[in-house]
Amino acid sequence: MNFKDGLLTRRSIRNYKSGIIAKEIIGDLLKTAMYAPSAKNRQPWEFIVVTDKNVLKNIKDNHPFCSFIENAGHALIVCGNTMDEFLSGHWVTDCSAATENFMLACHEKGLGSCWCGIWPDEGITEYFVKTFNLPEHIKPLCLVVFGYPDGSEVRQPSSRFRTDKIHYEVF
Ligand SMILES: Cc1cc2nc3c(=O)[nH]c(=O)nc-3n(C[C@H](O)[C@H](O)[C@H](O)COP(=O)(O)O)c2cc1C
Structure with a gap:
Protein backbone atom coordinates (compact mmCIF):
# COMPACT_ATOMS: atom_id res chain seq x y z
CA MET A 1 0.00 0.00 0.00
CA ASN A 2 1.25 3.40 -0.96
CA PHE A 3 1.90 5.45 2.21
CA LYS A 4 -0.31 8.38 1.28
CA ASP A 5 -3.13 6.09 0.11
CA GLY A 6 -2.93 4.37 3.47
CA LEU A 7 -3.35 7.67 5.27
CA LEU A 8 -6.32 8.66 3.12
CA THR A 9 -8.15 5.33 3.14
CA ARG A 10 -7.95 4.30 6.80
CA ARG A 11 -11.42 4.25 8.33
CA SER A 12 -12.77 3.04 11.64
CA ILE A 13 -13.89 -0.57 11.35
CA ARG A 14 -16.64 -1.88 13.60
CA ASN A 15 -17.64 -5.15 11.88
CA TYR A 16 -15.27 -8.04 12.42
CA LYS A 17 -15.02 -11.72 11.73
CA SER A 18 -13.44 -14.15 14.15
CA GLY A 19 -9.74 -14.75 14.03
CA ILE A 20 -6.79 -14.33 16.32
CA ILE A 21 -3.80 -12.35 15.12
CA ALA A 22 -0.41 -13.96 15.75
CA LYS A 23 1.66 -12.46 18.56
CA GLU A 24 4.52 -11.66 16.16
CA ILE A 25 2.16 -9.59 14.02
CA ILE A 26 0.82 -7.77 17.06
CA GLY A 27 4.43 -7.14 18.03
CA ASP A 28 5.07 -5.65 14.57
CA LEU A 29 2.05 -3.38 14.94
CA LEU A 30 3.19 -2.26 18.37
CA LYS A 31 6.65 -1.57 17.00
CA THR A 32 5.14 1.10 14.75
CA ALA A 33 3.36 2.59 17.76
CA MET A 34 6.70 2.85 19.55
CA TYR A 35 8.20 4.83 16.67
CA ALA A 36 5.75 7.68 17.15
CA PRO A 37 7.11 11.10 18.04
CA SER A 38 7.00 11.98 21.73
CA ALA A 39 7.99 15.04 23.72
CA LYS A 40 11.72 14.86 24.46
CA ASN A 41 11.54 11.36 23.03
CA ARG A 42 10.33 10.11 26.41
CA GLN A 43 8.07 7.42 24.86
CA PRO A 44 5.73 7.43 27.86
CA TRP A 45 3.47 4.63 26.63
CA GLU A 46 2.43 1.26 27.94
CA PHE A 47 0.24 -1.20 26.04
CA ILE A 48 -2.12 -3.90 27.26
CA VAL A 49 -3.22 -6.41 24.61
CA VAL A 50 -6.54 -8.06 25.43
CA THR A 51 -7.61 -11.24 23.65
CA ASP A 52 -9.62 -13.05 26.33
CA LYS A 53 -13.24 -13.17 25.14
CA ASN A 54 -14.61 -12.82 28.67
CA VAL A 55 -12.58 -9.70 29.22
CA LEU A 56 -13.68 -8.27 25.87
CA LYS A 57 -17.30 -8.90 26.88
CA ASN A 58 -16.71 -7.27 30.22
CA ILE A 59 -15.32 -4.20 28.47
CA LYS A 60 -18.36 -4.14 26.20
CA ASP A 61 -20.63 -4.15 29.25
CA ASN A 62 -18.79 -1.20 30.75
CA ALA A 75 -8.34 -4.81 21.92
CA LEU A 76 -5.36 -2.69 22.83
CA ILE A 77 -5.44 -0.44 25.86
CA VAL A 78 -3.07 2.42 25.25
CA CYS A 79 -1.84 3.92 28.50
CA GLY A 80 0.40 6.79 29.42
CA ASN A 81 3.07 6.49 32.07
CA THR A 82 3.24 9.82 33.88
CA MET A 83 6.60 8.89 35.40
CA ASP A 84 8.08 8.85 31.89
CA GLU A 85 6.42 11.89 30.32
CA PHE A 86 8.34 15.14 29.77
CA LEU A 87 5.85 17.76 30.97
CA SER A 88 2.61 17.00 32.76
CA GLY A 89 -0.01 16.08 30.16
CA HIS A 90 2.39 15.03 27.42
CA TRP A 91 1.28 11.44 27.92
CA VAL A 92 -1.96 12.33 26.09
CA THR A 93 -0.30 13.76 22.99
CA ASP A 94 2.47 11.16 22.86
CA CYS A 95 0.13 8.21 23.31
CA SER A 96 -2.28 9.64 20.72
CA ALA A 97 0.54 9.70 18.18
CA ALA A 98 1.39 6.10 19.07
CA THR A 99 -2.26 5.10 18.70
CA GLU A 100 -2.51 6.58 15.23
CA ASN A 101 0.66 4.78 14.14
CA PHE A 102 -0.79 1.52 15.42
CA MET A 103 -4.07 2.02 13.56
CA LEU A 104 -2.33 2.91 10.32
CA ALA A 105 -0.16 -0.18 10.64
CA CYS A 106 -3.32 -2.27 11.11
CA HIS A 107 -4.72 -0.77 7.94
CA GLU A 108 -1.54 -1.49 6.02
CA LYS A 109 -1.84 -5.16 7.04
CA GLY A 110 -5.50 -5.36 5.95
CA LEU A 111 -6.68 -5.37 9.56
CA GLY A 112 -9.46 -3.19 10.89
CA SER A 113 -9.27 -0.99 13.95
CA CYS A 114 -11.35 1.52 15.84
CA TRP A 115 -10.25 4.00 18.49
CA CYS A 116 -12.66 3.94 21.45
CA GLY A 117 -12.17 6.76 23.86
CA ILE A 118 -11.32 6.36 27.53
CA TRP A 119 -9.64 9.65 28.47
CA PRO A 120 -11.00 12.15 29.54
CA ASP A 121 -14.17 10.34 30.66
CA GLU A 122 -13.78 9.83 34.41
CA GLY A 123 -16.29 6.99 34.70
CA ILE A 124 -14.79 4.95 31.86
CA THR A 125 -11.30 5.68 33.18
CA GLU A 126 -12.28 4.38 36.62
CA TYR A 127 -13.51 1.12 35.11
CA PHE A 128 -10.22 0.53 33.26
CA VAL A 129 -8.12 1.48 36.27
CA LYS A 130 -9.97 -1.02 38.47
CA THR A 131 -10.30 -3.84 35.95
CA PHE A 132 -6.70 -3.77 34.75
CA ASN A 133 -5.09 -2.92 38.11
CA LEU A 134 -3.53 0.26 36.81
CA PRO A 135 -1.30 2.02 39.34
CA GLU A 136 -1.68 5.76 39.89
CA HIS A 137 0.99 6.72 37.34
CA ILE A 138 -0.53 4.63 34.51
CA LYS A 139 -3.32 6.51 32.72
CA PRO A 140 -5.56 4.80 30.16
CA LEU A 141 -5.96 6.93 27.03
CA CYS A 142 -8.00 4.76 24.71
CA LEU A 143 -9.00 1.32 23.67
CA VAL A 144 -8.19 0.29 20.11
CA VAL A 145 -10.45 -2.52 18.97
CA PHE A 146 -8.70 -4.42 16.19
CA GLY A 147 -8.98 -7.59 14.20
CA TYR A 148 -10.03 -9.04 10.87
CA PRO A 149 -12.71 -6.92 9.18
CA ASP A 150 -15.70 -8.96 7.95
CA GLY A 151 -15.77 -6.85 4.79
CA SER A 152 -19.35 -5.70 5.24
CA GLU A 153 -18.46 -2.08 5.79
CA VAL A 154 -18.17 -0.56 2.40
CA ARG A 155 -16.62 2.77 3.18
CA GLN A 156 -16.81 5.44 0.58
CA PRO A 157 -13.62 7.43 0.34
CA SER A 158 -14.31 10.36 2.63
CA SER A 159 -13.83 13.89 1.44
CA ARG A 160 -12.41 15.92 4.27
CA PHE A 161 -10.06 18.34 2.65
CA ARG A 162 -11.12 21.87 3.59
CA THR A 163 -9.16 24.86 2.51
CA ASP A 164 -10.99 27.00 5.11
CA LYS A 165 -9.19 25.04 7.83
CA ILE A 166 -5.82 26.17 6.56
CA HIS A 167 -4.34 29.45 7.75
CA TYR A 168 -1.12 30.94 6.56
CA GLU A 169 1.08 33.04 8.81
CA VAL A 170 -1.78 34.17 11.12
CA PHE A 171 -5.25 32.82 11.91
C1 LIG B 1 -10.65 10.41 20.78
C2 LIG B 1 -11.53 9.49 19.96
C3 LIG B 1 -12.52 8.78 20.60
C4 LIG B 1 -13.31 7.89 19.86
N1 LIG B 1 -14.22 7.12 20.53
C5 LIG B 1 -14.95 6.22 19.82
C6 LIG B 1 -15.80 5.31 20.51
O1 LIG B 1 -15.88 5.31 21.75
N2 LIG B 1 -16.51 4.41 19.78
C7 LIG B 1 -16.42 4.37 18.42
O2 LIG B 1 -17.09 3.52 17.81
N3 LIG B 1 -15.60 5.21 17.73
C8 LIG B 1 -14.86 6.12 18.41
N4 LIG B 1 -13.98 6.92 17.74
C9 LIG B 1 -13.85 6.82 16.28
C10 LIG B 1 -14.46 8.03 15.57
O3 LIG B 1 -15.87 7.94 15.63
C11 LIG B 1 -13.98 8.05 14.11
O4 LIG B 1 -12.56 8.15 14.08
C12 LIG B 1 -14.56 9.24 13.34
O5 LIG B 1 -15.95 9.09 13.20
C13 LIG B 1 -13.94 9.37 11.95
O6 LIG B 1 -14.15 8.18 11.20
P1 LIG B 1 -12.94 7.35 10.61
O7 LIG B 1 -12.09 6.86 11.76
O8 LIG B 1 -13.58 6.22 9.85
O9 LIG B 1 -12.12 8.23 9.73
C14 LIG B 1 -13.15 7.78 18.46
C15 LIG B 1 -12.13 8.50 17.84
C16 LIG B 1 -11.31 9.32 18.58
C17 LIG B 1 -10.17 10.05 17.89
Whole structure:
Protein backbone atom coordinates (compact mmCIF):
# COMPACT_ATOMS: atom_id res chain seq x y z
CA MET A 1 0.00 0.00 0.00
CA ASN A 2 1.25 3.40 -0.96
CA PHE A 3 1.90 5.45 2.21
CA LYS A 4 -0.31 8.38 1.28
CA ASP A 5 -3.13 6.09 0.11
CA GLY A 6 -2.93 4.37 3.47
CA LEU A 7 -3.35 7.67 5.27
CA LEU A 8 -6.32 8.66 3.12
CA THR A 9 -8.15 5.33 3.14
CA ARG A 10 -7.95 4.30 6.80
CA ARG A 11 -11.42 4.25 8.33
CA SER A 12 -12.77 3.04 11.64
CA ILE A 13 -13.89 -0.57 11.35
CA ARG A 14 -16.64 -1.88 13.60
CA ASN A 15 -17.64 -5.15 11.88
CA TYR A 16 -15.27 -8.04 12.42
CA LYS A 17 -15.02 -11.72 11.73
CA SER A 18 -13.44 -14.15 14.15
CA GLY A 19 -9.74 -14.75 14.03
CA ILE A 20 -6.79 -14.33 16.32
CA ILE A 21 -3.80 -12.35 15.12
CA ALA A 22 -0.41 -13.96 15.75
CA LYS A 23 1.66 -12.46 18.56
CA GLU A 24 4.52 -11.66 16.16
CA ILE A 25 2.16 -9.59 14.02
CA ILE A 26 0.82 -7.77 17.06
CA GLY A 27 4.43 -7.14 18.03
CA ASP A 28 5.07 -5.65 14.57
CA LEU A 29 2.05 -3.38 14.94
CA LEU A 30 3.19 -2.26 18.37
CA LYS A 31 6.65 -1.57 17.00
CA THR A 32 5.14 1.10 14.75
CA ALA A 33 3.36 2.59 17.76
CA MET A 34 6.70 2.85 19.55
CA TYR A 35 8.20 4.83 16.67
CA ALA A 36 5.75 7.68 17.15
CA PRO A 37 7.11 11.10 18.04
CA SER A 38 7.00 11.98 21.73
CA ALA A 39 7.99 15.04 23.72
CA LYS A 40 11.72 14.86 24.46
CA ASN A 41 11.54 11.36 23.03
CA ARG A 42 10.33 10.11 26.41
CA GLN A 43 8.07 7.42 24.86
CA PRO A 44 5.73 7.43 27.86
CA TRP A 45 3.47 4.63 26.63
CA GLU A 46 2.43 1.26 27.94
CA PHE A 47 0.24 -1.20 26.04
CA ILE A 48 -2.12 -3.90 27.26
CA VAL A 49 -3.22 -6.41 24.61
CA VAL A 50 -6.54 -8.06 25.43
CA THR A 51 -7.61 -11.24 23.65
CA ASP A 52 -9.62 -13.05 26.33
CA LYS A 53 -13.24 -13.17 25.14
CA ASN A 54 -14.61 -12.82 28.67
CA VAL A 55 -12.58 -9.70 29.22
CA LEU A 56 -13.68 -8.27 25.87
CA LYS A 57 -17.30 -8.90 26.88
CA ASN A 58 -16.71 -7.27 30.22
CA ILE A 59 -15.32 -4.20 28.47
CA LYS A 60 -18.36 -4.14 26.20
CA ASP A 61 -20.63 -4.15 29.25
CA ASN A 62 -18.79 -1.20 30.75
CA HIS A 63 -17.90 1.01 27.81
CA PRO A 64 -20.92 2.71 26.20
CA PHE A 65 -19.46 3.05 22.72
CA CYS A 66 -17.79 -0.21 21.82
CA SER A 67 -20.66 -2.67 21.43
CA PHE A 68 -18.81 -4.28 18.51
CA ILE A 69 -15.77 -5.29 20.57
CA GLU A 70 -16.84 -8.89 21.12
CA ASN A 71 -16.64 -9.77 17.45
CA ALA A 72 -13.12 -8.45 17.12
CA GLY A 73 -10.21 -10.64 18.05
CA HIS A 74 -8.43 -8.09 20.17
CA ALA A 75 -8.34 -4.81 21.92
CA LEU A 76 -5.36 -2.69 22.83
CA ILE A 77 -5.44 -0.44 25.86
CA VAL A 78 -3.07 2.42 25.25
CA CYS A 79 -1.84 3.92 28.50
CA GLY A 80 0.40 6.79 29.42
CA ASN A 81 3.07 6.49 32.07
CA THR A 82 3.24 9.82 33.88
CA MET A 83 6.60 8.89 35.40
CA ASP A 84 8.08 8.85 31.89
CA GLU A 85 6.42 11.89 30.32
CA PHE A 86 8.34 15.14 29.77
CA LEU A 87 5.85 17.76 30.97
CA SER A 88 2.61 17.00 32.76
CA GLY A 89 -0.01 16.08 30.16
CA HIS A 90 2.39 15.03 27.42
CA TRP A 91 1.28 11.44 27.92
CA VAL A 92 -1.96 12.33 26.09
CA THR A 93 -0.30 13.76 22.99
CA ASP A 94 2.47 11.16 22.86
CA CYS A 95 0.13 8.21 23.31
CA SER A 96 -2.28 9.64 20.72
CA ALA A 97 0.54 9.70 18.18
CA ALA A 98 1.39 6.10 19.07
CA THR A 99 -2.26 5.10 18.70
CA GLU A 100 -2.51 6.58 15.23
CA ASN A 101 0.66 4.78 14.14
CA PHE A 102 -0.79 1.52 15.42
CA MET A 103 -4.07 2.02 13.56
CA LEU A 104 -2.33 2.91 10.32
CA ALA A 105 -0.16 -0.18 10.64
CA CYS A 106 -3.32 -2.27 11.11
CA HIS A 107 -4.72 -0.77 7.94
CA GLU A 108 -1.54 -1.49 6.02
CA LYS A 109 -1.84 -5.16 7.04
CA GLY A 110 -5.50 -5.36 5.95
CA LEU A 111 -6.68 -5.37 9.56
CA GLY A 112 -9.46 -3.19 10.89
CA SER A 113 -9.27 -0.99 13.95
CA CYS A 114 -11.35 1.52 15.84
CA TRP A 115 -10.25 4.00 18.49
CA CYS A 116 -12.66 3.94 21.45
CA GLY A 117 -12.17 6.76 23.86
CA ILE A 118 -11.32 6.36 27.53
CA TRP A 119 -9.64 9.65 28.47
CA PRO A 120 -11.00 12.15 29.54
CA ASP A 121 -14.17 10.34 30.66
CA GLU A 122 -13.78 9.83 34.41
CA GLY A 123 -16.29 6.99 34.70
CA ILE A 124 -14.79 4.95 31.86
CA THR A 125 -11.30 5.68 33.18
CA GLU A 126 -12.28 4.38 36.62
CA TYR A 127 -13.51 1.12 35.11
CA PHE A 128 -10.22 0.53 33.26
CA VAL A 129 -8.12 1.48 36.27
CA LYS A 130 -9.97 -1.02 38.47
CA THR A 131 -10.30 -3.84 35.95
CA PHE A 132 -6.70 -3.77 34.75
CA ASN A 133 -5.09 -2.92 38.11
CA LEU A 134 -3.53 0.26 36.81
CA PRO A 135 -1.30 2.02 39.34
CA GLU A 136 -1.68 5.76 39.89
CA HIS A 137 0.99 6.72 37.34
CA ILE A 138 -0.53 4.63 34.51
CA LYS A 139 -3.32 6.51 32.72
CA PRO A 140 -5.56 4.80 30.16
CA LEU A 141 -5.96 6.93 27.03
CA CYS A 142 -8.00 4.76 24.71
CA LEU A 143 -9.00 1.32 23.67
CA VAL A 144 -8.19 0.29 20.11
CA VAL A 145 -10.45 -2.52 18.97
CA PHE A 146 -8.70 -4.42 16.19
CA GLY A 147 -8.98 -7.59 14.20
CA TYR A 148 -10.03 -9.04 10.87
CA PRO A 149 -12.71 -6.92 9.18
CA ASP A 150 -15.70 -8.96 7.95
CA GLY A 151 -15.77 -6.85 4.79
CA SER A 152 -19.35 -5.70 5.24
CA GLU A 153 -18.46 -2.08 5.79
CA VAL A 154 -18.17 -0.56 2.40
CA ARG A 155 -16.62 2.77 3.18
CA GLN A 156 -16.81 5.44 0.58
CA PRO A 157 -13.62 7.43 0.34
CA SER A 158 -14.31 10.36 2.63
CA SER A 159 -13.83 13.89 1.44
CA ARG A 160 -12.41 15.92 4.27
CA PHE A 161 -10.06 18.34 2.65
CA ARG A 162 -11.12 21.87 3.59
CA THR A 163 -9.16 24.86 2.51
CA ASP A 164 -10.99 27.00 5.11
CA LYS A 165 -9.19 25.04 7.83
CA ILE A 166 -5.82 26.17 6.56
CA HIS A 167 -4.34 29.45 7.75
CA TYR A 168 -1.12 30.94 6.56
CA GLU A 169 1.08 33.04 8.81
CA VAL A 170 -1.78 34.17 11.12
CA PHE A 171 -5.25 32.82 11.91
C1 LIG B 1 -10.65 10.41 20.78
C2 LIG B 1 -11.53 9.49 19.96
C3 LIG B 1 -12.52 8.78 20.60
C4 LIG B 1 -13.31 7.89 19.86
N1 LIG B 1 -14.22 7.12 20.53
C5 LIG B 1 -14.95 6.22 19.82
C6 LIG B 1 -15.80 5.31 20.51
O1 LIG B 1 -15.88 5.31 21.75
N2 LIG B 1 -16.51 4.41 19.78
C7 LIG B 1 -16.42 4.37 18.42
O2 LIG B 1 -17.09 3.52 17.81
N3 LIG B 1 -15.60 5.21 17.73
C8 LIG B 1 -14.86 6.12 18.41
N4 LIG B 1 -13.98 6.92 17.74
C9 LIG B 1 -13.85 6.82 16.28
C10 LIG B 1 -14.46 8.03 15.57
O3 LIG B 1 -15.87 7.94 15.63
C11 LIG B 1 -13.98 8.05 14.11
O4 LIG B 1 -12.56 8.15 14.08
C12 LIG B 1 -14.56 9.24 13.34
O5 LIG B 1 -15.95 9.09 13.20
C13 LIG B 1 -13.94 9.37 11.95
O6 LIG B 1 -14.15 8.18 11.20
P1 LIG B 1 -12.94 7.35 10.61
O7 LIG B 1 -12.09 6.86 11.76
O8 LIG B 1 -13.58 6.22 9.85
O9 LIG B 1 -12.12 8.23 9.73
C14 LIG B 1 -13.15 7.78 18.46
C15 LIG B 1 -12.13 8.50 17.84
C16 LIG B 1 -11.31 9.32 18.58
C17 LIG B 1 -10.17 10.05 17.89
